[in-house]
Amino acid sequence: MSLLRIGEVLSVIIGVLWMLVLAVTVAVVMAFATGDSYKPALWGCILLGVMAGSLTLHIKEPRILIPFITVAAAAFQFSPLDVIVVGENVSMFWRAIAGALLGLAASFGLYQILKDVQSGPLTRHRFEDAVVQFLTGVGYIFFTAIVLIPFYVMVMTSLKSQQALLQNPLDFSIDLSQGWQLFRSYFELFGQFNFGRYLLTSLFVSVLTVLITLLFSVPGSYAVARLEFKGSVAFSRGILLIYMVPLIVLALPIYIVFSITGLRNTLTGIVLIYPVTTIPVALYMLQGYFRGLPVEVEEAGLMDGLTRLQVIRKITLPLALPALVSVSLYVFMIAWNEFLLAFMLLDDPSKFTLTRGVSMLNSSEIPRQHLMAGAVIATVPIMVLFLALEKFITRGLTAGSVKG
Amino acid sequence: MPTAVPPTQRGALAKREARLAWGLLFPTIFVVFLVILLPLLAIFWISVKPVGLADLRPVAPIVRESLRGKNEKLRLEYRVRNSSQSKAVSDVSFSDVIPVSVTLGALPDNCFLENQKLRCEFGEIPGGFNERLRIPIASDSDKDALENIVESTEPIVLGVGDSVLTNGEFTLDNFRRIFDSKEFTSVIWATTFYTVVGTVGALLVGLFAALLLNKQFKGQGILRGLYLFPYVSPIIAVAFTWVTLLDPFSGSVNALLLQMGVVETPINFFGQRPLALIMVTVFEIWRYFPLSFLFILARMQSIDSDMYEAANMDGASPFQKFWYLSVPQLLGILSVLFLLRFIWTFNKFDDIFLLTGGNAGTRTLTVNVYEQAFAISNIGAGSAVAVVIFVVLLIFSFIFLRYASREDGL
Known part of the structure; x- marks a missing residue:
């Protein structure tokens, strides 16, 4: 432990580990971007890491340090100890670029990590700071990679052709010369597979679900949060309990009842059943918000002669508008993403919601790029909504989304 | 006064x-x-009944009306049959309006005519019952016109079928079947592993992500939004993407691993034990870490910064600050999150269903409900599994409410 706390040792160890992490990252990024073979080389990376670590310890000037390591890494690529082994069909240019990219990213990060590390024994504070910085760097790379890679693959696969996918599953480079042909999977989905209709159905069902949910949950949650009556505590406990009943348990009797009454395979049935899955969530979220509103404002309204219902309409609801937006968005998200009920209750392709439509594409007869295009179509609207109204959605999530 | x-x-x-x-x-x-x-309530009821998927269609008598014969020998034919091959239907009768222009000949014994309304009674008909009732008729119209007239009125059929859903037949076979089967231990093991590892994993990964973003820097907002992607996007999209990504033949991950020389042959991630179970758990962690991340981050940002300043003055190191200041502050939200996520992971169905369909040792209790009810078409057994889930859940909720009332983290 004490040996680790010596500046020279620490910077070399961190230098090597950091170089290895980045070599893997760069190799994966290059492979995913070009489809060619790139792979990190252990010994080259260790040597470069040792070198970069010790240099960073002594040279605290980034304008010298970064270019130097970048050039050194590129030079390594043409020595017997290359840092990233490339496939045979990769040109010299890209070979150098891979090295330079690694050098640039590694030295930039190393400079940040080892900024306060000097040679000789380190204080505990400095030592831990460097370790934390290192872990932070690794964390950013790790999380960004695990989140981005699936979405990148989803979008890129949808733009490829079946042969290209089978030939080299790693090749995600895009041939822009095809023009609009690039989007042929999408054209086919909207043209032959009726996805335009599914999109509309999903929108219709989701919006209606939001409206019905609000209609029930606003009065209900207000009563639980504000009005005094026997059993209000039991009721708010009950909401939480109902919130936890799994859908699959309910889905079975719902399926039976819908089969018998003929509601299965109808959108009416879907619109009837979706709000029920969202009302407990909305109740739970809204009652929390109503509790947080100052009682005094409402009491002032009551004193001035408004009735309770008028108070709700004229004072509480306008004040709760942001919460209503959050809840609406969250409910919309649940309804849009809902899969289980749509899967069980809808069999007729003309009535599919979007998620049900996408699940239909998961068959061995339909090429993968269609499935991925379907996934993109289902994801994009919700992403646009999320990015545009992120503040509301995150608030909605923290307010009530214990639900998965 | x-x-x-x-x-x-x-x-x-x-x-x-x-x-x-x-x-x-x-x-x-x-x-x-x-x-x-x-x-x-229905779930409890069905779980003690021998119900199959086919029993959902109620047993009923069916009557078809048609015009047969030629010229003088015209006759009305009613074909009466039981929709079920095995179950009897009682109090069967049908009635049909006979147009005025039609005169009926001799009626069978069980039929009578009243104000142009023909009524025939059959009493109880056994399963597989199939009989034709022929009534000679006379009319002025030609056959085609007559056919239209006669068939324009649909016969009204009455009959009480015995439904297994409502009768007094009870059985414990469903429970016996699900508890006895060898699968049950594997189902319980998969459920436990998935729930415990998935919950703890998502919590720890979320904590790590929250630590990363608990500082002000450029792009913090973007990263925060990005890290929420897995949770916000539709399950169907991300699950299928993972399946595509990890496909043993055309998946990019296998291609990458082969190319880098990590493995020699492609790995069937979702198709072999015990890897499939680990992979669905990893997916669960990947999809739900954003949620814990968001909660923990919100809690972290509400911790008083004075405390950290005081700790800095006293020369506390980063790890000491994390361990002695942040962790105790976060313990409340972490335990609430753990309990809630535990329950929700336990309840999870879609993810595993889409990734593996419950194959290769990934069948959890929830997937088993679907498997029993629809794949094996035994609704009763499916309900029995649902009852088991519900009882386990009641226990969890009881524990949760005892703790949650002490924590005001949510």
Whole structure:
């Protein structure tokens, strides 16, 4: 432990580990971007890491340090100890670029990590700071990679052709010369597979679900949060309990009842059943918000002669508008993403919601790029909504989304 | 002079408020009762009944009407049959309106005519019953026109079929079947592993992500939004993407691993034990870490910064600050999150269903409900599994409510 706390040792160890992490990252990024073979080389990376670590310890000037390591890494690529082994069909240019990219990213990060590390024994504070910085760097790379890679693959696969996918599953480079042909999977989905209709159905069902949910949950949650009556505590406990009943348990009797009454395979049935899955969530979220509103404002309204219902309409609801937006968005998200009920209750392709439509594409007869295009179509609207109204959605999530 | 005493009963105002409260709550209670409590009761009911998927179609008599024969020998034919091959239907009868222009000949014994309305009674018909009833008729119209006239009125059929859903037949076979099967231990193991590892994993990964973003820097907002992607996007999209990504033949991950020389042959991530179970758990962690991340981050940002300043003055190191200051502050939210996520992971169905369909040792209790009810077409056994889930859940919820009332983290 004490040996680790010596500046020279620490910077070399961190230098090597950091170089290895980045070599893997760069190799994966290059492979995913070009489809060619790139792979990190252990010994080259260790040597470069040792070198970069010790240099960073002594040279605290980034304008010298970064270019130097970048050039050194590129030079390594043409020595017997290359840092990233490339496939045979990769040109010299890209070979150098891979090295330079690694050098640039590694030295930039190393400079940040080892900024306060000097040679000789380190204080505990400095030592831990460097370790934390290192872990932070690794964390950013790790999380960004695990989140981005699936979405990148989803979008890129949808733009490829079946042969290209089978030939080299790693090749995600895009041939822009095809023009609009690039989007042929999408054209086919909207043209032959009726996805335009599914999109509309999903929108219709989701919006209606939001409206019905609000209609029930606003009065209900207000009563639980504000009005005094026997059993209000039991009721708010009950909401939480109902919130936890799994859908699959309910889905079975719902399926039976819908089969018998003929509601299965109808959108009416879907619109009837979706709000029920969202009302407990909305109740739970809204009652929390109503509790947080100052009682005094409402009491002032009551004193001035408004009735309770008028108070709700004229004072509480306008004040709760942001919460209503959050809840609406969250409910919309649940309804849009809902899969289980749509899967069980809808069999007729003309009535599919979007998620049900996408699940239909998961068959061995339909090429993968269609499935991925379907996934993109289902994801994009919700992403646009999320990015545009992120503040509301995150608030909605923290307010009530214990639900998965 | 009367002394003032506190009111012993609720006043008119309080009563009115309570009435309003119930008024506002009524629609919700009604709906919740109808669509949540009733199905729950139904689940218990069905779990002790021998119901298969085919029993959902009720047993009923079916009557087809047609015109047969030529010229003078025209006759009306009613074909009466039982939709079930095995179950009897009782009190079967049908009635049909006979147009005025048609005159009926001799009627069979069980039929009679009243004001142009033909009524035939059969009593109880056994399973597989199939009989033709022929009635000669006379009319002025030609055959085609007559056919239209006659068939324009549909016969009204009555009959009480015995439904296994409503009769008094009970059985414990469903429970015996699900508990006895060898699969049951594997189902319990998969459920436990998935729930425990998935919950703890998502919590730890979320904590790590929250630590990363608990500082102000450029792009913090972007990263925060990005890290929420897995949770926000539709399950169907991300699950299929993972399946595509990890496909043993055309998946990019296998191609990458092969190319880098990590493995020699492609790995079938979702198709072999015990890897499939690990992979669905990893997926669960990947998809739900954003949620813990968001909660923990919100809690972290509300921790008083004075404390950290004081710790800095005292020379505390980063790890000491994390361990002695942040962790105790976060313990409340972490335990609440753990309990809630535990319950929700336990309840999870879609993810595993889409990734593996419950194959290769990934069948959890929830997937088993679907498997029993629809794949094996045994609704009763499916309900029995659902009952097991519900009972386990009640225990969890009880624990949760005991703890949650102490924590005001949520």
